[in-house]
Amino acid sequence: MTLQRMDNVGIVVEDLDAAVAFFTELGMEVEGRAQMEGLFADQAVGLDGVRSDIAMMRTLDGHGKLELAQYHAPAAIRDGSHNPPPNTLGMHRVMFAVDDIDDTIARLRSHGAEPIGEVAQYKDIYRLCYLRGPSGIILALAEQIG
Structure with missing residues (x-):
């Protein structure tokens, strides 16, 4: 069994429309938008009562993708620093x-x-x-x- 590809990078945002506009200005395009909720979403994410809107953005060559997600429930959590410095542990x-x-x-x-x-x-x-x-x-x- 081998890895097929890296599919996308997921980013949780406060304002989905603003994030879509930002990445569109950068040169990405919206591949699709959807609302995620119900048992499937709860099981996949590992949270109860998930309700979120997502937008899949892709680079024009189709190889790079970002999944932008705005959580309505449960509310997104701040880790204490809204603007962590570039040397913060974890993906950022x-x-x-x-x-x-x-x-x-x-x-x-x-x-x-x-x-x-x-x-x-x-x-x-x-x-x-x-x-x-x-x-x-x-x-x-x-x-x-x-």
Whole structure:
């Protein structure tokens, strides 16, 4: 038995429509939206009384996917820090390759994105930056320059 693929990365958000708009601006597209509730959702997630809305986002090449979920019940839980720093244990960052990092940052700022540091250049190969998006999500952007 072998692993077939990595299917998607799931991210819980406070405002699903705002997160969809943010990732659409980044260049992803909505593959589908659904409401998840009932016994199946409870069993799969391991919580009782699950009621959530999800949006599956995909990159234009169809290989990368994000599942954005807004929980209505039980309510989403904050771990104490809405904006954890990039060195926090656990999964908290998603990286995207972009054609123009400056243009991407400018477009995402209109959706509330804020750079965490600054755009840094790694040799003559990449320009990289971290920024914070909806619900405190950390995005890394990489522009290949060489």
